[in-house]
Amino acid sequence: MTVKLDFEECLKDSPRFRAAIEDVEGDVNELETRLEKLVKQCNSMLEAGRTYCQHSKSFVNGLRELGHHCSEDKTMGDCLEKFSKKLSIILNAHEELIEATQKSVRMKLQSFVKDDVKRFKDVRKEFERSSETLETALGRNAQAPRGKQHEVEEASLALLNARRIFRSEALDYVLQINVIESRKKTEILMAMLSLMEAQALFFQQGHQSLTELEEYRRQLSDEHTQLVLNSAREKRDMEQRHAAIKKKDVSYDDLIMDFSPDAPNGIVMEGYLYKRASNAFKTWSRRWFSIQKNQLVYQKKYKEQPTVVVEDLRLCTVKPCAEQDRRFCFEVVSPSKSCLLQADSERQQQGWMSAVQNSIASAFQERREDTLSPRERCSSVSAGSVNLVGGEQSNSGCKALEEVQAIPGNGHCCDCGEPAPDWASINLGITLCITCSGIHRSLGVHFSKVRSLTLDSWEPELIKLMCELGNTAINRIYEARIDEITIKKPHPSSPRQDKESWIRSKYVEKKFIHKLPETGRAPPLRRSSARRNRATTQEKPGTRPVLKPKPSRATLPRLTGLNPSEIMKNSFDSHKDDEDEEDLSGLHPGALLYRSAALQHFPVMADALAHGADVNWVNVAEDSRTPLIQAATVNSLAACEFLLQNGANVNQADSIGRGPLHHATILGHTGLVCLFLKRGADYNAKDIHQKDPITIAVDSANADIVTLLRIAKMNKEMREMDGFAQSGHSEGCVGGGGSGDLIGQTKKSFQALKHHLSGWTLGGQNE
Missing domain, CATH: 1.20.1270.60 (Arfaptin homology (AH) domain/BAR domain)
Known part of the structure; x- marks a missing residue:
């Protein structure tokens, strides 16, 4: 039939x-x-x-x-x-x-x-x-x-x-x-x-x-x-x-948000979006959009000729648009024009933005992979890329490729074994080939966040995070029971369907991990997991970001409402001698994530997350602290980055109202302050002593953190002023200059202060 x-x-x-x-x-x-x-x-x-x-x-x-x-x-x-x-x-x-x-x-x-x-x-x-x-x-x-x-x-x-x-x-x-x-x-x-x-x-x-x-x-x-x-x-x-x-519940669009970079019909993603017209009426129309042949196109009816919005995705960028009265808006900007679009939900908005970004990366990848080796591609990209902070050429992609592939096991794709992978999942800490990376993208960012080792920029904390995990450590977790199951692991020449089935079984259904409570964590855990790569680091010095030194009593905040003994007790109770051991076997996954975050044991943190640990788990016995706060108190930039990449709430506070940004400010961790601000931390949040991070930094006389927090605040104010100027309020001001001139002068004066931090990177702020 x-x-x-x-x-x-x-x-x-x-x-x-x-x-x-x-x-x-x-x-x-x-x-x-x-x-x-x-x-x-x-x-x-x-x-x-x-x-x-x-x-x-x-x-x-x-x-x-x-x-x-x-x-x-x-x-x-x-x-x-x-x-x-x-x-x-x-x-x-x-x-x-x-x-x-x-x-x-x-x-x-x-x-x-x-x-x-x-x-x-x-x-x-x-x-x-x-x-x-x-x-x-x-x-x-x-x-x-x-x-x-x-x-x-x-x-x-x-x-x-x-x-x-x-x-x-x-x-x-x-x-x-x-x-x-x-x-x-x-x-x-x-x-x-x-x-x-x-x-x-x-x-x-x-x-x-x-x-x-x-x-x-x-x-x-x-x-x-x-x-x-x-x-x-x-x-x-x-x-x-x-x-x-x-x-099934077919009320939502999650099931049909399908990003398929290797689709046989060439359509990477498709679905309905609202599009705002560029005429004077600014009307919104619902159209069927699709990404195909490195172009963003739309059509009203199936048989009509598609209208091209972006001729070449490599020449455009995508960003959220919160200034509109409508929700879930985002903007696709190209050199010739911009297009304002609206999704039906926040998840669709994020899915479309991620699809456009990944399509841009894939377009660059397809152009280079036929003629250049991975390291040559790295060199060509780094030679043409520009560091947006310092204004100098960046070689972060080349550095990421070299350091991440140097980790034992990372020289082959984590899922199919293809050699020289140049893609990575930053929340899992693994390297992937181009085919498996496309399948990981289709899983959604709540399972895997894919980034190119050669095309994307890599922050030092991300490189350190990738070096702390790796394919071998992650496969010990997600393939722990592979010998007990008859499913055969795919190889590089396996069909895409076999690879996709394997990856979904491995990361979504988690068929191969040890099931609780049988999961064994009997071996005692040491504070730092970086020791497992000590031999590699000694053979190749300087190839990995080093751990930052612990804060001393000289950096403890003053006039914060806490005496030094309380701060030392709360912040350094887990900082024992490097040879101290702690048996964490038998802990609940949330408690295991909490303790391993303080010990900076990344494989155990990944193991806890694989077994369903809540990344925002609250330890009521210790002032309702979260794993992110634990990682912040030990000044572990990579551990904080790992938790944030896996969905940690950067604004979740403890029982006294202090979030991760408060603790980083109190302990003088400048790099963490910069990381939390970049991830949207609320610098106006106050604790039970009615002190926000700026006040705490001022009381501590920490000029670097005060400058960071004030720049973040001024950045937000400048964005609000931009929105005010664009809304047309500059008309009718005295003298014909309008508020737009005032905003322009304020911006120029603000650039001098902002240039003070122009050369900073998160990996070197405590040096």
Whole structure:
């Protein structure tokens, strides 16, 4: 049986799906018209046949009466008697043919039109009604103003219900389309076969002519029998699949956010977005966008020519746009123009921005990988890249490639074993080949954050984090039970489907990790995991970022409301001698993450996260501290980066109201302060002593941290002033200069202060 429409395609509600729906509806309407006409013709034929038989019987009776009248003439009497009997038999067979035609053709076709086609139309009406409701809910959700929370909640709830109803009706509609396609074949073929059998029985005299169709009828009958069996089996499978999909919550778009860099049709990602027009009215229109052939295009209908938004993704950038009244907006900026877009949810917004960024990286990668080796690509990229902070050329990509691939096990792809991988997952700490990196991207950033070792810029803390983990350490966790399971690990030449199945089983379903509580962590843990690479570091000095020295009492804050003994007790109670050991076996994953963050044991931190540890786990017994606060108190830049990459909340405070930024400021960890500010830490948050980080830094007389915090504050104020100037408030100011001139002068004076930190990097601020 040919499946007209796929269930997953209907969930996207793409123009392709709508076009297929229109084709199916046109086919069904045409089929209905022709079947109704055929039923009318069949009725006319049957009525004419009954009339013919009635008159023929009268004729045969007349012959019989004539034979009785001519019985004296034996020859004539016998002839008329025999022919009348034969004709009577033929007429009886003709009546049986008419009745068989009535049952096999007219009634079946009429039932198909009245029942199946009518059911199809009823389901179509429900589908169209739910589609209109969804369109209205989408418009209302898109128009909900950011500042009116109750309207946003009402619009979101209405959209949720409308999408659920629409997806349910769409699934039912697709099922009905496929069912009617199947029944159309079986009903018509059965009717025709029955008619032909009746005709074969009736036309005794025309047997020779019908013999030519005997083999065809036998073949058609065999095909019909097999078709009925296949149709029944496929219908059963289809109904089971329909029921399984319908059990899922199809209200959200998470399932259809699919980034496929290696898609066979060349479409990397596609879906609906709202686009703001560039005319004076600034109207918003919903269009079907797609990323294909290194271009961003959109179209309204499936068969119309796509409109190109960005000719070459390598020449554009993407950024969120929070100045708009609408939510979930982002902007794609190219040298010639910019395009303001809006997604339906924050997850879709992040998915599209990530897809554009990854497509940009892939475009550069495709251009170089055919002619250059990984290290040559690194050299070419680093030679042309510019450090946005210091204004000098950066070789961070080359440094990342050299140092990360130098870790034992990182010379081959973590998942398929392909040599010289030049992509990495920064939250897992592994290296990947280009194929596996595309599959990791499709998992979503909550599972894996992919970055190029040659094309992207690498901060020192990220390089240090990658050097603390590595493929060998991570595979010990995620492939711990690989020998117990029959699934075969893919190799470099394996098909993409095998690699994708393996990666999903490994990182999403976590089939190969030790299951709790059997997970063994019996070996005692030392403070620092960097010791496992000591031999490598000694052989190749200076290739890895060194750990920063512990803060001394000279750097302890003053006038902060805490005496030095309390600070030392809270911040350095886990800083024992490097040879001290602590047995962490048997801890809850959250507690294990908490303790290993203080010990800076990265493989154990990764093990805890793999076993479901909450990255924001709170230790109530220790002032409600989190693993991120623990890592901050021991001044572990790489541990903080690892937790942040895995979703740690940079603003989650302890029981006295101090977040990671407070603790880093109190202890004088300048590098951590810079890292937390870069990740959106709230520098205005106050603890129970009503002190924010700026006040604490001023009381501690730490000029570097005070400068960092004030620059962050001034940056935010400058962004707000930019938004004020762009909104048109500069018009009408005295003297014709307007507030725009004032903002420009303020910016110029601010650049001198900002230049004070222009050469800083997170890896060298404590030196």
